Amino acid sequence: MTGGPGSGPVAPTAGASCRLRPLPFGAVRITGGLWAARQRVNREVAIPAGGKHLESAGNLDNLRIVAGTATGAARGPLFMDSDVYKWLEAVAWEHGRDPSIELLDAQRDVTAVVAAAQQPDGYLDSVVQLRAGGERYGNLPWSHEHYCAGHLFQAAVAQARATGDRGLLDVAVRLADHMVATFGPDRRRDVDGHPVVEMALVELYRETGTPAYLELARFFVEARGHGLMAGYGEEPTYFSDRLPVREQSTVEGHAVRAVYLAAGAADVAAETGDATLLAALETQFAHMLATKTYLTGGLGARWDREAFGDPYELPPDRAYAESCAAVGGVQWAWRMLLCTGDPRYADAAERMLLNGLLPGVSLRGSEYFYVNPLQLRSDAHADDGRSPAHGRRGWFECACCPANIMRTLASLSGYLATTDGDGIQLHLYAPATVDVDDMRLTVETDYPWDGLVRVRVEQAPTRDRTLSLRVPGWTAGATLTAHGEPQDVAAGTYASVRRKWRVGDVVELALPMPVRFTAADERVDAVRGCVAIERGPLVYAVEAVDQTQDVLVDDLRLDPAGPTQVEHRSDLLGGVTVVHALGRRGGDQGPGGPYRDAATARPIAPGPAVPVVAVPYFAWANRGISPMRVWLPEALPTPPPTA
């Protein structure tokens, strides 16, 4: 499998060092459940609204002005073109998923606008052309010229694969050739401050077979960490430029930049068989998971510079956890899964998708969160357009997130299953059909609300094949039923069955989904003494709108020893399973300031017991904006003795 029509969002070449390979894009169809609903809203609401925003915010006009078909000055931030490309990519995958004349027309119209803006020599970046007096690459660490190019390449590849239309691919190839002629070890040694072009060039290589694109991607990956971006007004950390990628052992600096770069480096490692680079990326990913990832899979602890924090610096209230970082995190995790076959990467991707990316868009599909905190206090002031205290917004001055979510949802079926040549691996669970070669499966499940996953063979292959189902790391007591009696299967593995399949064969994976109370390592100082509610793959949130009216969520405590109950509410938030738990009101803090003598004033007896209602975190802030907590202080089971 090496790109070409029918491929999905990541398509390693036949020679790539990959344990697993994606299925063709059309091989998996999500037929119902949570993800199908999100994809439908994405198609019917988000993508059309996004097209209108590209028009009203000036993204398309910027390109038209360059082409001479409109007049005026460039509008918006430097990377305006990239939003057009991300949107085009979403349109392409969506058309590939379910063809439509409307999508195809929109794609062709906007592609024509892009193509018309390209310069005769292949260069293309509307804002730089209009604003920097046309000086190309004059300020590359900040200009986002390669960043925009990367998103163009990804859109072009998606268009070619999903619709067979090669119009945008021609534009991409001309621009890529211009870049190849300009940059490289023997030419200009400069890199864009914002990665993405690395993975995009590898995909363009996969699609076109042009080795120079892979070489340029490798150059851009290797060029970092050598001071090329010194003197551009930021510490090198910000640009992921403090150390060479292969010498780095963590993630740091701007979170989206860091994970985009890592995803591109993984693509380079796969296509060049660079085992030491891959090993460095494994170390980095592990350190990210262990010390710099929110329970939600959110990435980036700091508003300042949109950056990863120090290890264990994970404040819930000021979490940045940009929606784009969740997109990049999924892209990186997926590539690591392909390279290694390690189910931890699939676990991470699922956590990021359901709890990191999905909260980024409202249930009705037309409003977005840029940042995704795990706590919103009472009296929170909205002092920024991105502030969660505003609630989700229809678009942003810096509108990187909306179309990034759109393209991920539209291409989601590309992330559900893989093959290792012999077998089929199911990684994410949703009602779906899977067609590979001569084998056809249907997946029936109410996941993520219920842990029963039933896979039925609809068409049987002629030879023995292995079917593998991911057993998530959060499970306990999971069983697989394939040969009669249920067999225990271990968490954090793939449960596999190899046989000569017959039509009508059924394999059942049962993942018990008790309510789980989760605590953090004590080194995560910001949530010391707190617990969070999880169930199955979902992180839950306690939102004020669901609580007894006079309970202040800021002060609420949660009793993990108390009884819990789950209730599926098809009438609520598009259909969610609600968790009922036991809490206590905050104790009386007494008068005076926030600091007091530890010996006489602590511990404070908790207040009376109150019911606590929790909803999936991804669904919060869909009924207005109100105080919310993922982490709640643990209620002491009995009042402590007074000191």
Place this chain on the structure above:
Amino acid sequence: MTGGPGSGPVAPTAGASCRLRPLPFGAVRITGGLWAARQRVNREVAIPAGGKHLESAGNLDNLRIVAGTATGAARGPLFMDSDVYKWLEAVAWEHGRDPSIELLDAQRDVTAVVAAAQQPDGYLDSVVQLRAGGERYGNLPWSHEHYCAGHLFQAAVAQARATGDRGLLDVAVRLADHMVATFGPDRRRDVDGHPVVEMALVELYRETGTPAYLELARFFVEARGHGLMAGYGEEPTYFSDRLPVREQSTVEGHAVRAVYLAAGAADVAAETGDATLLAALETQFAHMLATKTYLTGGLGARWDREAFGDPYELPPDRAYAESCAAVGGVQWAWRMLLCTGDPRYADAAERMLLNGLLPGVSLRGSEYFYVNPLQLRSDAHADDGRSPAHGRRGWFECACCPANIMRTLASLSGYLATTDGDGIQLHLYAPATVDVDDMRLTVETDYPWDGLVRVRVEQAPTRDRTLSLRVPGWTAGATLTAHGEPQDVAAGTYASVRRKWRVGDVVELALPMPVRFTAADERVDAVRGCVAIERGPLVYAVEAVDQTQDVLVDDLRLDPAGPTQVEHRSDLLGGVTVVHALGRRGGDQGPGGPYRDAATARPIAPGPAVPVVAVPYFAWANRGISPMRVWLPEALPTPPPTA
């Protein structure tokens, strides 16, 4: 008392609505102890080094270029002039404290540079003149033109009061007259995005008697909150522009801007007798203390926009707590103390001075912290020039803090004592002499290391007078000895003695200084389950350099039930009292990621007991930079039962 030679840094007019009035600047002389040592270093090291930085960073050249005595382009940020003025103010107070030919020469040289840059009509702002094509006030919310003017006025007032030299005052008056002619309710209705000019104009009014300056200050205070800064790319919160000052009930947005504005509003309220404005400021200050002030007195929880956070958002690791905010906090607190006589403001000022401002400068006086966090983790990366992981730095690209600390230290004796006409109030304790009218006192104390304060009458007034000594809010068991037996005095009050004094009379205030373990209100989520060490007015820090080598400060716990010991070490950090306490190593977190099942993995048994050494927070990071915590998790006294 109404300004004029001999006045100190704040000099309300005779008609001002003030309960207390400052003493003349020379009335209080700090003769020894901690503050005298800091003032000596400030004079001998910081101020001369600051003068060199103003030369090398281009601040003085910017002014010379405007005057035509140098050539080139403006260097540095927009507010470069203000650093010159703050430094001139420090020089003036320092000369007033202890006259010197060198200081006077430096003052006259730099004043001449400033005067030569002033335009014929009085306008003065070198960067705007050089960079904005000379367009004045074209972008006032960002240009800092009034901000620079304000610091000029403050320096000019200091120069006139402390040295009698009116050269800079003439410059200030010409600029102020130009501003009066330009701005006001019937002229241009614009305000600078960065306050300071409000308090500076009131001081200029006090010094010159020109009512138009007070009127303009009142206009600038009242103009906020009416949308004048809408459309300048920030939410109004940032500019303290969301609500009119008199309708605001908290502090929010950029911390330095907010407290500078509040200090200026307090000056306006005092001089205009505006009781409702003062009441609003009292509410704001109380809300700041209760919900938005670090234990150190530090202000500003967010790096992003250098802003106050939401109520109770006080992360120790990402505390911004800018040194300039401590300066502004002291200025505001002092004005509130003058207006109300409420000792809580003196408590706040002392906390901010010792624990918020003093850590901003190294013990040797030549390096500065811009931000003052309460925790620095292992593996912290310095991703910003202001990052505490760098340690203190000699100067900054944005160098607002250094000279701000210099001018505060140089004028510190202006903040020790007041009079209410009849009596004398001592607010801050240091070895000192106090001369008021016909009364002369000496203060003997080892404060802040010891709580005994002995006041001796060296010259007696002819009539009865009241002597009042502040009993800080943190004390318990304080006694005052004036008439034989010690009398209990209540914390958070002034202990007063009224009598016909005789030479040789002694009043002794004894403030017991046990080691205190302090806890935070549970709503301060970021330090839940933690305790901090305090002793007397000082907050302590646990710095890695003082601990047993193999103890990781990140994981260390503190046992507030354990024994404590204090030890004065004259050899350490310029002489500090060290606290020895009992801690426990962090418990074993086991393998795996940072999140785990709450029921089976918690609570973690603490590790073995270890000694903990704490030093005053202000002295941290003077032996290189290493991990540090003010708040440490509370060690459970006994291992908890396993669940």
